[in-house]
Each structure stands twice: as C-alpha cells, then as structure tokens.
Amino acid sequence: MRRAGPNWLEMVGGAIALSLVVLALFAPQIAPHDPTQAVAQTFGDPGPPSLAFPCGTDQLGRDVLSRLIYGARVSLIVGLSAMAVAMTVGVAAGLCAGFFGGWTEMVLMRITDVMLTLPGLLLAMAFVAILRPSLLSILLVISLVSWTGVARVVRAETLSMASRDFVLAARALGASAGRLMIRHVMPNIAPTVIVMAALSTSGTLLLDAGLSFLGLGVPPPTPSWGRMVEESQIYFRTAPWLAFFPGLAILYAVLGFNLLGYGFLRRRHTR
Amino acid sequence: MRMAPHGLLAGALASALALVCLGCRAHQPARLFPPDAAVLRLALADDVPTLDPAAGYDTASWEFEQVLFDTLLRYASDSNELRPDLALSWEVSPDARVFVFHMRADARFTNGRPVTSADLRYSIERVLNPKTRSQGVQYFLPLLGAADFAAGRAAHARGIETPDPYTIIFRLDKPDPIFLHKLAMPFAAAVPKEVVERWGDDFARHAVGSGPFMLKEWLSGQRLVLIKNPHYFIPGRPKLDAIVALIGVNEELQWLKFEAGEIDVSSIPPAEFTYVMKTPRLKTLTIHHVTATTNYLGMNCRMAPFSDVRVRQAFNYAVNKQKLVAILNGRGVVARGVLPPGMPGYDPDIGGYPYDPAKARRLLEQAGVRAGFAPVVWLTADPTMMILGQSIQQDLALVGVDLLLKPVAWGPLLDAVREPRAVQLFLLGWGADFPDPQNFLEVLFSKAQWGANNDTFYSDPKVEELLAQASVVAEPARRYALYQQIQQLIVGDAPWVFLYHPVAYVIRQPWVRGIRLHPLRPARLDHIYLAPSVAPRGTAPSAADITP
Numbered sequence: 001m002r003r004a005g006p007n008w009l010e011m012v013g014g015a016i017a018l019s020l021v022v023l024a025l026f027a028p029q030i031a032p033h034d035p036t037q038a039v040a041q042t043f044g045d046p047g048p049p050s051l052a053f054p055c056g057t058d059q060l061g062r063d064v065l066s067r068l069i070y071g072a073r074v075s076l077i078v079g080l081s082a083m084a085v086a087m088t089v090g091v092a093a094g095l096c097a098g099f100f101g102g103w104t105e106m107v108l109m110r111i112t113d114v115m116l117t118l119p120g121l122l123l124a125m126a127f128v129a130i131l132r133p134s135l136l137s138i139l140l141v142i143s144l145v146s147w148t149g150v151a152r153v154v155r156a157e158t159l160s161m162a163s164r165d166f167v168l169a170a171r172a173l174g175a176s177a178g179r180l181m182i183r184h185v186m187p188n189i190a191p192t193v194i195v196m197a198a199l200s201t202s203g204t205l206l207l208d209a210g211l212s213f214l215g216l217g218v219p220p221p222t223p224s225w226g227r228m229v230e231e232s233q234i235y236f237r238t239a240p241w242l243a244f245f246p247g248l249a250i251l252y253a254v255l256g257f258n259l260l261g262y263g264f265l266r267r268r269h270t271r
Numbered sequence: 272m273r274m275a276p277h278g279l280l281a282g283a284l285a286s287a288l289a290l291v292c293l294g295c296r297a298h299q300p301a302r303l304f305p306p307d308a309a310v311l312r313l314a315l316a317d318d319v320p321t322l323d324p325a326a327g328y329d330t331a332s333w334e335f336e337q338v339l340f341d342t343l344l345r346y347a348s349d350s351n352e353l354r355p356d357l358a359l360s361w362e363v364s365p366d367a368r369v370f371v372f373h374m375r376a377d378a379r380f381t382n383g384r385p386v387t388s389a390d391l392r393y394s395i396e397r398v399l400n401p402k403t404r405s406q407g408v409q410y411f412l413p414l415l416g417a418a419d420f421a422a423g424r425a426a427h428a429r430g431i432e433t434p435d436p437y438t439i440i441f442r443l444d445k446p447d448p449i450f451l452h453k454l455a456m457p458f459a460a461a462v463p464k465e466v467v468e469r470w471g472d473d474f475a476r477h478a479v480g481s482g483p484f485m486l487k488e489w490l491s492g493q494r495l496v497l498i499k500n501p502h503y504f505i506p507g508r509p510k511l512d513a514i515v516a517l518i519g520v521n522e523e524l525q526w527l528k529f530e531a532g533e534i535d536v537s538s539i540p541p542a543e544f545t546y547v548m549k550t551p552r553l554k555t556l557t558i559h560h561v562t563a564t565t566n567y568l569g570m571n572c573r574m575a576p577f578s579d580v581r582v583r584q585a586f587n588y589a590v591n592k593q594k595l596v597a598i599l600n601g602r603g604v605v606a607r608g609v610l611p612p613g614m615p616g617y618d619p620d621i622g623g624y625p626y627d628p629a630k631a632r633r634l635l636e637q638a639g640v641r642a643g644f645a646p647v648v649w650l651t652a653d654p655t656m657m658i659l660g661q662s663i664q665q666d667l668a669l670v671g672v673d674l675l676l677k678p679v680a681w682g683p684l685l686d687a688v689r690e691p692r693a694v695q696l697f698l699l700g701w702g703a704d705f706p707d708p709q710n711f712l713e714v715l716f717s718k719a720q721w722g723a724n725n726d727t728f729y730s731d732p733k734v735e736e737l738l739a740q741a742s743v744v745a746e747p748a749r750r751y752a753l754y755q756q757i758q759q760l761i762v763g764d765a766p767w768v769f770l771y772h773p774v775a776y777v778i779r780q781p782w783v784r785g786i787r788l789h790p791l792r793p794a795r796l797d798h799i800y801l802a803p804s805v806a807p808r809g810t811a812p813s814a815a816d817i818t819p
Contacts, residue, residue, distance in 0.1 A: 037665055043597035045545070059598055060662055215652060220661050220676055221668075231658060237546040 010263030013198070016256025023072040031066035036221040039063050046232075046239035055245045058228075059235065064242065067223040068249050074217075074224045075253055078139050079205040085143035086204065087150055087197050094154025095181050099162055109155065112148045120145040121210050128216040135218050142207050150196050157189040191268040198261030202254040209250045225249050303496065308512040309801045311783070312534045314520035318492050323475035324460040325398050325405040333457050334793035335516075338497065338509075340460035340480035343372050343391065343439075344451060348798050349560070349787035351613070351706035353451055357386060357461060357481070367446040367745035370454075374437040377504045380463045381485040388433035390461045396420060396428055397467065398458050407458025413450070415442045448745040452705040483509040483797040492519055497796075510785075510800035535783045535801075539776055541655060545600055547778065559776045560788040561604055563611045564702035565711070568648065568663065568768035569688065573728045574695050577646075581638040583765040587624035589631035589670045590663055590768050598662055599655075603771035608762045609711050611772040613790050616708035616751035621762060623769060631670045642671035648696035649687060652678035656698060688726040697726065700773070703791055708754035713738050716761055729766035 006014070023030060033039045038061030040047050047057040055064035097108040115123070123145045131137040158181075161167060167184050175184070211217045212226025220227065225246040232242030304310055321327045324336045337345070343358040355361075358372040378386040398405040399412070399421050411417055416429030432440040443450060453459065466479045478486045483505070484497040495516040499509055520528065522540045529537035539547055539557070547553040570577040570586065577583055596603040607623025610616055635644075648663070650656045657678060664674040674696075679687070688694050701724075703710050714720060717738055718730040734757055741753035762769070777794075779786055782802045788794050 036668065038594075043594050043662075044600045045597075059658060060665060215654075215657065215678065220657070221664055231654065234541050234654070235545060236542060238549055239545075 007263050007266055009259045009266060013256050013258070013260030013263050016252060017260055020072050020076055020253055020256065023069050024076045027070045027073055031063075031069040033063040033066040035062060035066040035070040035223045037062065046235050046242050048239070049241055056239070056241045058232070058242055064228070064245055067228060068225070068245055070223045071225045071228065071246065071249065072253075074135070074222060075205055075208060075250075077135065078142065078208040078218075079201050079253070079257075082139050082142035082146060082204040082208070083197060083201040085140070086146035086200060087193065089143065090147035090150025090196075091154050091193055093147065093151040094156075095158050095185065097151070098155040098158025099177065099181055099185065105155070108151070112151050115145070115148045116152075118145075120207060124207060124211060125214060125216055128211060133211075133216050133219050135222075138208065138211060138216075138218060142204050142211075146200055146204055146207070150193075150200060153192060153196060154189060157192050158185055161185045161188050191264065195261050195264045195268065198257050198264055202257040202261070205250070205253050205257065303515070304513055309510065311511050311514045311536070311796065311799055311801070313514060313516040313536060314525045314528060314534050315495075315516050315518050316521045316525070318518050319489075319495055319516075321475040322478040322486065322489070324394075324457040324462060324480075325403050325407065326475065327457060328406045330793050334796065335495065335497065336457040336460065337482070337793065337795060338484045338514075338797045339478055339482045339486060340457060340462065341378060341386070341482050342455055342457065342460050343374070344455045346455060346789060346792060348795055349789055351563075351615070351790060353455060356455075357391070361451075363451070363745075365745070367448045367450065367743075368443045370441040370443075370450060372439050372441075374439065375504060376437050378461075378481045379502055379504070380461075380466075380479055380481050381500055381502070382463060382466060382479050383502075384463060384465075385436075386461050386481045387436040388439040389436065390463060391439050391459070392427065392431045392433050393464045394462045395431060395459055397462070399428060405458060407456065410453040410456065410458060413443045413445060413447055415444050446743045446745055448743075448747075448750060449705050449707045449709065452707065456704075484514065487513070490518075494518055509797040511796075514796055529778065529780070532780065535780050536786065536799075537778050539778055544602075544776070548600060553778065556781060557776050557778045558786055558788055559602075559774050560790065561612055562702060562773050562775050563614055563706070563790040564700050564773050565606050565609060565611050566603075566698070566700040566770045566773060567606070568770060569697045569699055569727045570766060570768070571692070571695050571727055572730075572764075572766050574692055576638060576640050576644070577695060579638045580764055581634045582640055583768075584624065585631040585634035585638070585640075585670070586667070586672075587631075587765050587768050588627040588634065589666050589672070590770070591626045591666050592770055593626065594662055594666070595659055596771055598658060599771070599773075602774045602776065604774065606769040606771050608758050608769060609715070609767070610708055610754075610758060611703070611790075613706075614703060614708060614711070615706055615747065616754040616758070618755045618758060621758065623762065624765070628666070628669050635670060635672070640672075643673060644671070645673040645675055646695045647675045647677050648698060649677045649679055649684055649694050650698040651681055651684060660698065689722050691722070691728060694726075698770075699726065706791065708751065708758070709738075709742055712754055712757050712761065713742065716757075716766070727766040729761070729764065731760060731764060734760050 040053065040057040040061045042057045042061050044059050046059050047053060049056045053063050053065065055068060057063055093108050093112065097105040124141045127141040127144065128137060131141065162185065167180060170180055170184050208217065209226035212224045213230045215230060217224050217226050228246035229243050235242050315331065319335055320329055320332050322332065322335055322339060324340050327333055327336050341357045343356060344353045345356040346352065347354050357374050357378055359375050361370065361372045363370050374388060380386060395411055397403050398407045399417055401421055414428050414430030416425055419425040420428040430442040461481060463479055466477065467474050470477045476489060483500055483503045485500045487498045488496040495518060497514040499512050522538055525534060525537045526540050526543055528534045547557065568590065570583050572578055592605045596605055604612060608618060608621040648660060650660050657676065660676045664676065667674045684697065688697050701711060701715060714724050716725055716729050716734060718735060721728055737753055737757045741750055741757065744750040744753060775788060783799060784802050785798045785800050786794055787798060
C-alpha cells in the first residue's frame with residue numbers, strides 16, 4: 001500500500017496551527033506591547049492602524065496587535081484542551097456504545113441524543129452562568145457540549161468494525177472486550193478520530209469565541225478574540241478595524257484547523 | 272433614585288431620555304389624524320407601566336403622566352425652579368410647616384368639571400390611603416393627621432385644609448423645606464374622584480386629568496395615543512395636536528426608524544453614538560444635558576482594607592476619571608464630590624481627588640496593602656460598564672492592585688450591596704429625586720440608611736449631627752452651607768471613588784423644536800412643537816404597520 005505524502009490541505013492547515021502555537025507560546029517575546037495597559041491616548045476614540053500600531057489601538061488605548069497575539073493563548077488553550085476532553089469522552093462513549101450494544105448503547109446514545117437536541121451555545125451559556133466564567137469552567141463547559149457528535153460517529157465506525165472478520169477472529173481467540181476495543185477497533189477508527197479532532201478544534205474555538213462575545217468567556221483583563229469583537233461593537237461604524245482584526249484571527253484559526261481536518265480526511269480516502 | 276451607572280448605554284440616560292425617545296409609523300398618524308395635524312411620533316421599547324399618577328414611579332410613566340395631569344407646581348422646562356401650574360401663587364411659613372396655595376379657577380378636567388381644592392385633597396389622600404398601595408405615600412406622611420387618615424381613624428388628613436374651592440393649605444408636623452418639590456411630583460397630581468371611583472384599579476386605562484393632553488387610546492404593547500386637550504387653561508398650548516408612541520420598539524429599531532424619518536425623537540444607541548458625533552449633520556440635531564446623577568465606585572467601609580481611610584483615598588487618587596469620561600466619548604463630567612452640578616449646594620470649589628498614582632501608591636504602602644491585593648468589584652453586566660471597569664482595572668494595576676470584575680444583573684447587584692459584609696467594591700449611580708442635597712447626602716451616607724441606600728456602610732458622628740441639623744433648616748443659604756460642610760467631610764472620608772456625572776443625549780429630527788431636557792424629570796412633551804417648513808417626513812407604509 002502506497003502512503004500518500006502530505007497534501008496541500010494538511011500543509012496549509014498545519015502551518016496555520018503551528019503559527020498559532022508559536023504565537024501562544026512566545027506571546028511575551030513577540031507582542032510589541034503589554035496587552036492590558038494603555039499604550040496610546042486613544043480613550044473612547046480608537047486609533048487607526050499605523051506604523052507604530054499595525055492593527056490600531058482600542059478605546060482603552062491598548063495595542064490591538066498585542067492583544068491578538070496574547071488572545072491566541074486563550075483560544076488555543078481552550079480550543080485544544082476542550083477538544084482533548086471532548087474527544088476522550090466522545091470516543092469512550094462511542095466505543096462502548098458501538099461495541100457492547102444493548103442497554104449500554106441504549107443509555108449512552110439516548111444521553112447523546114438528548115444533548116444533541118439542545119443547541120450547544122445555549123447549553124454552554126447556561127452552564128457558564130451557573131459555574132461563573134473562568135478558564136477552567138469555560139474549558140469544561142465547551143467539552144461538555146462538544147463530545148456528542150464525536151460519540152455518534154465513533155459508535156457508527158465501531159459498529160461497522162465490530163462485525164469485521166479480524167475482530168470476530170480475535171474474539172474467537174478469546175480476546176477480552178478491552179483488548180478488542182483498544183487493539184483491534186481503535187487503530188482502525190483512529191483516522192476518523194483524528195479528522196474529528198481537527199474539525200472539533202475549530203468547533204471549540206468558535207464556541208469559545210461565541211461565549212466571549214456574549215460576555216461569558218475568560219474574564220478581563222485576559223485578552224480574548226471573542227471579547228475583542230464584542231467590545232468593538234460600539235465602534236463598528238467609526239473604527240471597523242477593531243472588530244475586523246480579531247474577527248480575522250478567529251477566521252484564521254478556525255480555517256487552519258478545518259483545513260487540517262479535511263486534509264486528514266482526504267488522506268484517509270486516498271489511502 | 273438608584274441608577275445603573277452606564278454612561279454610554281441606555282441606562283443612566285434613561286432618566287431624561289429613554290422615554291423621550293420614541294418613534295412610530297409615519298403614515299399612521301396621517302390615517303388617525305388629518306394630514307396637516309401636528310403629530311409627534313415617538314417609540315418606546317417597553318410598555319408604559321401605568322398612567323395613574325398615584326401608581327407611577329418611573330420615568331416612562333412620569334413622562335406621560337406629567338402631560339395628562341396637573342400638579343400645584345411644576346418645574347421649569349430645563350431647570351429645577353418651581354413654576355405655578357394649578358397654583359397661581361403660594362405662601363410658605365418661615366418655619367416651613369404651613370403652605371398656602373391659591374389656585375387658578377379656569378382649570379378643568381377633560382370631563383368638563385372644574386379642578387378644585389377638594390380634588391387636590393382627594394388626590395393626596397388617595398396616595399395616603401394604604402389601599403392605593405402608592406409608593407408616593409412616604410412623601411405625604413409628614414402632613415398633620417396623615418397617619419390617622421391612613422389608619423382609617425379619620426375621614427380626612429387634618430393637615431390638608433380647603434377653606435374654599437380655590438385655596439388649599441398644607442400643615443406639616445415638622446419643618447420640611449423641600450415639601451414644595453414633593454407637591455411637584457406626579458403623586459400630587461389632581462385626579463377627578465368620580466372617574467377614579469368609577470374605574471378603580473383600571474383608572475390608568477381611562478385616565479382623566481386636566482393637563483395639556485388627554486388619553487385617546489392605549490393598546491397594551493402596541494401604542495399610546497394622546498391628543499390635545501382643547502380646553503387646556505393655557506391658551507395656545509399645547510402646540511402639538513397629538514402624540515403617538517409606538518410601543519415595543521427597541522433602541523436599535525428606534526434608531527433605524529429615526530434614520531428613515533419615521534420617528535421624531537430618538538435615543539442614540541451606544542453603537543451609533545460615535546458615528547452620530549462624527550457626522551456633522553446628525554451632531555447638530557443632538558440635545559444633551561448633565562444629569563443630576565453621580566456615578567461612583569463604592570467601597571465598603573466595614574470591610575478590610577477599605578475600613579482604612581488611606582486605602583479609600585488611595586483608590587480615589589489611583590482612578591483616572593478623565594480617562595473614564597474620554598472613554599464615554601465625553602458623555603460625563605468628572606465628579607469631585609457627591610453632589611452633581613446644578614444641584615443646590617453643589618460646590619464648584621471642592622477639590623476632590625486629582626489623578627495621582629504616586630500618591631496612591633504611598634498611601635497604600637502606609638496602610639500596609641501589599642502588591643497583589645485582588646479585590647472584587649461588582650458591576651452590572653453591561654458592555655459600557657465592563658469597559659469602564661477595565662479602565663479602572665488598568666489604573667489600579669499601576670498601583671499594584673489586581674482588580675477583579677464581577678458582572679451581575681441589576682437586581683442581584685442591588686441585593687448584594689445591601690448586605691453588610693458581602694461586597695467590597697461596586698459601581699453604582701444615584702440620581703436625584705428632588706433638587707436638594709439631602710436627597711444625596713442623607714439618603715446615601717446616614718447610618719439610618721444602612722442596608723437601604725447607604726451601601727458603603729459609611730457612618731461618621733459629626734456627619735450624622737450635621738445631617739440632623741441641616742434637614743430642618745429652611746433658609747437656603749444656611750441649609751446649603753451646612754450641606755457643603757457635610758460634603759467636605761464625606762469627600763475627606765472617601766467612602767466612594769467619585770467618578771463622573773453622566774451627560775444624557777437625545778436626537779431630534781430637524782423639524783422638531785422646543786425639546787428641553789430636564790435635570791431630574793423626563794422632558795416635557797407639551798413644550799415640543801413641529802416646524803411646518805421642514806417636512807420631509809417619511810410616508811412609506813411597511814409590513815410592520817398596525818392598523819387601527
């Protein structure tokens with residue numbers, strides 16, 4: 001079997017994701033200014049992009065570029081951690097449901113269905129309101145509303161795997177349920193899981209931005225892209241760049257992880 | 272009245288503005304009224320709570336009540352000076368306990384009956400009657416015999432005498448130098464007994480008064496229509512034929528309707544404010560005034576480290592108030608003390624606390640507050656408040672204080688600050704009910720108000736003593752001098768970081784004239800008129816139209 005080299009989707013998506021990781025890790029070195037303090041006297045009258053401040057300054061005199069760079073931290077931490085938690089829960093639930101069937105499947109899938117009937121953002125808003133916004137609570141809430149889609153796909157994949165000959169053979173040899181799931185089913189659904197992981201990262205990023213936009217994100221002064229868009233609403237007509245750049249950052253990150261996901265998907269289909 | 276301290280956003284402006292702001296379908300008046308009728312088109316986000324003057328205690332109700340009904344006195348259109356309304360003249364005893372009014376004989380309710388002193392007595396006794404459940408009762412309890420009347424032990428309040436149909440005398444059990452202002456509140460408006468008794472609790476829907484307008488139609492959640500009272504006692508007033516207020520039009524929709532020429536006066540949504548001010552054509556149509564409101568950062572004087580006056584003073588020096596006003600795009604005046612400008616007793620020479628972070632750091636150091644101190648400030652979860660909160664957060668970071676913001680809803684915020692040791696810091700505002708310093712200094716800083724309006728739990732024996740002295744002094748110069756002395760003490764003790772006095776804005780169409788914003792009250796709609804020459808008024812019907 002010939003393995004395909006990285007396709008262009010993976011390369012572009014990977015480059016974007018990597019750039020975000022670098023920005024997040026080295027924000028203090030890269031950012032030209034303190035993201036929370038005023039660096040220009042543009043109070044109430046945001047400054048346009050200039051040589052000194054390429055993305056302008058906001059109504060509190062803060063450098064938008066520095067805030068964008070630091071904002072990558074929150075977005076990545078929340079996006080990736082929430083994805084990891086959601087994948088873990090989703091894969092576990094989907095695997096068990098698909099593999100065991102019967103009551104296990106019934107219970108797990110009905111829970112999944114109920115969660116899916118509720119709009120994710122609405123559910124997340126309710127949870128955040130109860131838990132009070134903080135990095136940890138945002139992350140947990142986003143995971144909580146994001147695992148269901150994964151569970152359904154993994155269950156479907158597991159169902160088709162569980163009746164394949166190689167699994168039946170292993171079962172006939174007396175392999176335990178755990179061994180069957182981990183050694184035989186998991187490796188075969190891994191490509192799907194990886195695709196789901198990349199795609200759901202863009203989902204969690206968007207959900208985080210959405211919550212921040214609604215004022216339920218990580219509390220100030222920590223810069224976050226969603227809150228930056230929200231805070232610039234007042235200046236939408238007079239200082240559109242305030243909303244444009246964080247919007248662009250969200251687009252960039254979501255696009256990156258989506259490209260990566262579709263790249264993985266194409267690899268799987270061309271294998 | 273307790274104010275949410277929004278500068279930009281809807282709230283603080285609500286006092287004078289939110290309700291002036293209105294809108295309605297352009298062609299609709301044309302259908303209800305002749306084409307040349309002078310109809311003021313307004314829009315309201317929410318329905319008017321009531322039109323019964325005994326019941327209303329909010330700006331929306333008052334805006335319409337004050338043109339449907341008359342009181343003995345009313346305020347000048349844009350100042351706190353009292354002018355005659357139903358009264359022609361009045362005398363006040365030197366000890367501020369007896370008030371004699373000579374009423375005009377030509378005022379009539381819109382059912383045709385003359386307004387007499389007996390009507391005024393009935394109206395005030397109705398407010399005193401516990402069955403009416405009026406929030407205005409507190410203002411008239413100082414009348415002699417008011418408690419007996421309220422308890423059902425007397426047929427009338429002894430303190431209200433009506434020697435003839437056009438003379439009314441009020442006697443109080445103790446001096447009240449601001450009683451005249453209480454008589455200018457809609458609670459004291461004349462209502463016709465026979466109509467009130469006919470409709471009972473439904474009087475609000477069938478309101479009959481003697482004011483410049485009369486209620487034509489009030490469809491809940493849809494619209495309120497007032498038409499000119501043709502028999503109003505001031506000839507030639509009002510100049511408008513009608514007012515149509517469409518109900519259920521939110522601020523953003525109001526703005527769209529305003530831009531389409533479908534409403535005549537509008538508030539300015541925060542998202543449009545900077546655009547309006549940068550567009551000369553629109554900017555010239557705005558009207559603004561400094562509200563009789565002070566927005567502040569309250570510090571709980573019983574919670575450490577804010578029990579130390581040095582910490583409270585340090586916070587005052589640390590917060591850059593000019594920056595807050597700049598962030599509000601100038602919709603504020605920096606506060607240097609408790610009383611807003613325009614308030615009697617306002618002291619223009621009070622020093623306050625200039626921005627001085629170095630001094631703040633020194634004071635914090637002396638008080639033993641270490642770097643990394645992280646108090647929590649409670650504020651309303653409103654975008655403008657959050658920005659102002661972040662500005663204060665920036666300022667305090669520079670003196671080593673890591674302020675945390677806790678955005679909550681309005682109701683829970685008010686509940687929390689009334690708990691003695693629950694909230695260290697909070698952002699609130701206070702707007703005057705009366706043009707008198709007592710309404711700020713006593714209501715907000717006396718120990719009797721702990722758990723009510725004194726949310727900082729401030730108390731000082733000297734201040735208490737002076738408050739008791741000042742409250743009964745009728746002679747203005749002495750009274751205000753005492754209150755200025757009290758304010759000095761309070762500013763020195765700094766239970767608040769004095770932030771700013773909000774400036775309220777509305778915008779009118781070019782053809783709308785005569786709008787005056789009042790520091791305390793909703794703008795008077797009966798002073799508005801329409802210029803006939805400028806009339807590019809929108810006429811396009813739309814699907815959202817409601818047919819009569």
